[in-house]
Amino acid sequence: MNVQAIREQFPILHQEVNGHPLVYLDNAASSQKPRSVIDAMVRYYEMDNANVHRGVHTLGSRATDAYEGAREKTAAFIHAASTQEIIFTRGTTTALNLVASGYARAVCGEGDEIVITAMEHHSNLIPWQQAAKATGATLKYIPLQPDGSISLEDAEKTITSRTKVVSVTHVSNVLGVINPIKEITAIAHRNHAIMVVDGAQSTPHMPVDVQDLNCDFYAFSGHKMCAPTGIGVLYGRKALLEAMEPIEFGGEMIDYVDLYESTWKELPYRFEGGTPIIAGAVGLGAAIDFLQEIGMDEIEKHELKLSAYAYDRLSAMEDLAIYGPRTNRAGLVTFNLGDVHPHDLATVLDTKGIAIRAGHHCCQPLMRWLNVSSTARASFYLYNTEEDVDRLIDALQQTKEFFGYAIG
Template sequence: MNAAEIREQFPILSETINGHPLVYLDSAATSQKPRQVIDAVARYYEHDNANVHRGVHTLGSRATDAYEGARVKVARFLNAPSEQQIIFTRGTTTALNLVATGYARTVCGEGDEIVITPMEHHSNLIPWQQAAKATGATLKYMPLQPDGTIDLEDVRATVTSRTKVVAITYASNVLGVINPVQAIGEIAHEVGAVLVVDGAQSTPHMKIDVQALGCDFYAFSGHKMCGPTGIGVLYGKRELLEAMEPIEYGGEMIDFVDLHESTWKELPWKFEGGTPIIAGAVGLAAAIDFLEEIGLDAIDRHESQLVAYAYDRLSAMEGISIYGPREGRVGLVTFNLADVHPHDVATVLDTYGIAVRAGHHCCQPLMRWLEVSATARASFYLYNTESDVDALVDALRHTKEFFGHAAG
């Protein structure tokens, strides 16, 4: 499909906002949903809605087949060795909390180390803060280069024989930088530590192979990759998942329950207590089909060209500061307009129908590292085109003029 054909698959992109055609540049927060995903979720509720794993009736069987079929599809999408290593969660946040609580709190102790970076989203920072506090471990940070990238020599200097966990985002939701997670994982494994990868910003945009990456855990969300909200995935190496204890207890995750003791089901169900996110899994499977039909490599190429075009156009504007390197980034550009608060920038852009993000992007430590309180962010996806970038640049010129006149 070409860009025009892809855009036609997304009903919301025909919306008019404040009298202007919608230009949606906030996909790093959540992507829009194609008709195929919307229809798949509606079809499930209209024809197959039932609880899974419990009923022997026809609807229960169809719902179970759809839910477990989605798990198989996710395993193939990630090149995981087995669908039993795919845990459905509410999203990246839940998946990372599961690892920090179910794994890190059992292997870390006084004097051990958990290593992360200052660029982490709060979802990949706060769980490790809490794990360190609970276990007496030390939370350490890899330093960043001036452009926000990571030098592997700094990784080697930070990771020691006391390090038990290295947790890092594959792609920063602010800097856009793509981190060398495979090489970082090799350094972690040299000292016996595990590598936890936050894949929220990478999975929608590039081909992921967890075996090639060598990661021990990998987490991502469906809603950033054309799927529904409320569904996410944790991949883990089998031996680690089998050794972990669940952190949520109740129905469906049990094998045998007595008055004083209980045992758990095998993988992956011991981590999926209660009624799971069935419709979300169905929608995620449909999203994977949609993305694979277009091709993750094609999406990667399209976004690389688009973000380079956006970076060049924005950097040519007087008064614009851009954060992160030009090369080696996913499809987003984070910036500030001199002397104008990013919330004001986003508000004015919205009057032109342009949706961007403004704020600290759940990265307050990174904002302090950048020495700003907040930024604006334009993030792109497979349905965006150069005309969207042009509309952003034109609207930013009007924004500059508006605040220039207001200041005058």
């Protein structure tokens, strides 16, 4: 994998920030976009801009072909059995809310259980809180091990015959831990529960096969995988999607409308009411082409190597605490430097052209479990290098000197 050649395809990386070459290490929040994705969206707006599934004119036909072509690419990318199992959404948040509102609220009731973990992003926690409150179901948490990982023994104890839904992140956006989704899915299915997976931090970085994982729903966002913002995906088993009621109603998702009754279109259109995110889907399709040309196996290998290098270098620094397991982790490292507030740390690093994340990362319950208010996070992608990590380490050393009074 030629990282330098890959970097050349990302226009935004070739700039200086505050007088320094940009080092972008905030990929868990959002990735940068290659020229091929930008060009695909420009081409759509310049040549094919029209609504889909409606007009019979040439532009409408071209737009529809591009939109549905992106659905075909997405289905193949995650190995869905059918394009009918691919619902385009605004992002992971919308996709998870669709399952919580459209599925969980219909099947859960008093005495039932919804099982998640304390490491979940708010997008995979609050919808289940609300579903539990609305239905009377009990919200339960699989305990975390001291390093933040999940033990299958704890999963076995937490998931019971009363559990209707289990929802777990594939990769933690704070701890970097890669959860054993296939094994947890097997436990859920043995208890006749369905398995929902937040794939926002996994889909951009590793091969994903939803049929091999055997999960029932899988959600992810385009903007974290070289695609534009505003486009996401919900994969769902066809039988489950067919049994679900839509939660948005209006144009395009209907089959027949009378004054007092209406019927819905077939999958996947019943869940895509209104004008869809056409340009976003075009960009997602181009991003998938870009990633597959490089190879998801190669991307995963590169990031795991880079993450290990960063973990080792950061571990050698005094007064620096790293969160999450040493092994079985994806391409991010979350840490705190002495008594320096993460926001102050990120601000100083920004003056040196280094972009990291600081805050609670939409994981406030996990922050409390870690006994911190916030953390700093460096997250890597296919265009990052060991030189980027070295720049980070050098800047952290300089920051220690700057905040020397705060270092124990």
